Amino acid sequence: MARRAKLAPRFVAYLDDLARNQPLELVRTGHLVIEALLVELIQLSTPGNVPWSWNFPAKVDHCIAAGLLPSWRKSFYLAINHMRNDFTYVLGHELTYEDVFD
Numbered sequence: 001m002a003r004r005a006k007l008a009p010r011f012v013a014y015l016d017d018l019a020r021n022q023p024l025e026l027v028r029t030g031h032l033v034i035e036a037l038l039v040e041l042i043q044l045s046t047p048g049n050v051p052w053s054w055n056f057p058a059k060v061d062h063c064i065a066a067g068l069l070p071s072w073r074k075s076f077y078l079a080i081n082h083m084r085n086d087f088t089y090v091l092g093h094e095l096t097y098e099d100v101f102d
Helices: 011-019 024-045 056-065 071-089 097-101
Strands: none
Touching (some): 024 056
16 A cells, blocks of 8 residues: 655644644654564564664564564554554554554
């Protein structure tokens, strides 16, 4: 699925999202915290900065393959990543019921 902006690119659009109570910052911050925790897990067995250069799905896959996360949680982590990508790359994206409960 190609992501397309719903609003003209402008910084104030992000501020407008916050004013409309869109969970923009919550989604982004939550994603960053999860990603940092994934790197911490990876660094238990793979020291160094290499995991920081991996994309989010690669970090999830590595943690599952190494037995650090249960495989049944993969779809959850990837859904969080997809939601973050929608908010990051689709200016004007609004959280929907499907985003949360699909």
